[in-house]
Amino acid sequence: xxxxxxxxxxxxxxxxxxxxxxxxxxxxxxxxxxxxxxxxxxxxxxxxxxxxxxxxxxxxxxxxxxxxxxxxxxxxxxxxxxxxxxxxxxxxxxxxxxxxxxxxxxxxxxxxxxx
Amino acid sequence: xxxxxxxxxxxxxxxxxxxxxxxxxxxxxxxxxxxxxxxxxxxxxxxxxxxxxxxxxxxxxxxxxxxxxxxxxxxxxxxxxxxxxxxxxxxxxxxxxxxxxxxxxxxxxxxxx
Numbered sequence: 001x002x003x004x005x006x007x008x009x010x011x012x013x014x015x016x017x018x019x020x021x022x023x024x025x026x027x028x029x030x031x032x033x034x035x036x037x038x039x040x041x042x043x044x045x046x047x048x049x050x051x052x053x054x055x056x057x058x059x060x061x062x063x064x065x066x067x068x069x070x071x072x073x074x075x076x077x078x079x080x081x082x083x084x085x086x087x088x089x090x091x092x093x094x095x096x097x098x099x100x101x102x103x104x105x106x107x108x109x110x111x112x113x114x115x
Numbered sequence: 116x117x118x119x120x121x122x123x124x125x126x127x128x129x130x131x132x133x134x135x136x137x138x139x140x141x142x143x144x145x146x147x148x149x150x151x152x153x154x155x156x157x158x159x160x161x162x163x164x165x166x167x168x169x170x171x172x173x174x175x176x177x178x179x180x181x182x183x184x185x186x187x188x189x190x191x192x193x194x195x196x197x198x199x200x201x202x203x204x205x206x207x208x209x210x211x212x213x214x215x216x217x218x219x220x221x222x223x224x225x226x227x228x
Contacts, residue, residue: 003153004158009156032214041124041220041221042220043119043205043217043218043219043220043221044159044205044216044218045218046215046216063137076140093158093159095158097158097213097214102212102213102214103161103213104161104213104216105158106151106156106158106159106160108156108157108158109158
């Protein structure tokens, strides 16, 4: 199947700094990618839909100025957590649409810890 | 609004025993239903999906699920589990195919010898 990678797999940062997470589709092009957030023992919550060459669509309650999404190419979307705070600590997962049915393929996730 | 309930946070089972992971959903429109599996340090992988047609859906690794509209359920089953089936399983629902998936909280399947 199609492969999606994320980098880094884990990151620790100080409060107030910004962190960038990359999501790449390795063997296919993806015009649409998704970013999810997962808290321990909770479900994946869709944060935003990222479309190549256009602005991301954010879900209700997600601060677009805090979670900056850029989808500059058909194989790369980035999520930047700006001025991170401890409450932003979470597991961030991306996915990309591919194939005839537009199936979502998921990355392995990035664990962010903000001290 | 759509929602998914996975009542069992953890299901322990012995190897070669049958297993059922429960999933109930709520939706006011047509639904598409999915089961994903997540192995440690890996991304979610699609096990099976119901988009239309037969209510009994067969997936990879010997798993199957049955769409029951009257009970709003989509339970996942396997007649004989292996140690390698130990993982986290997520049920998801959508009203737009693979887009805008709403996930349950997951069920951890623990298979022991």
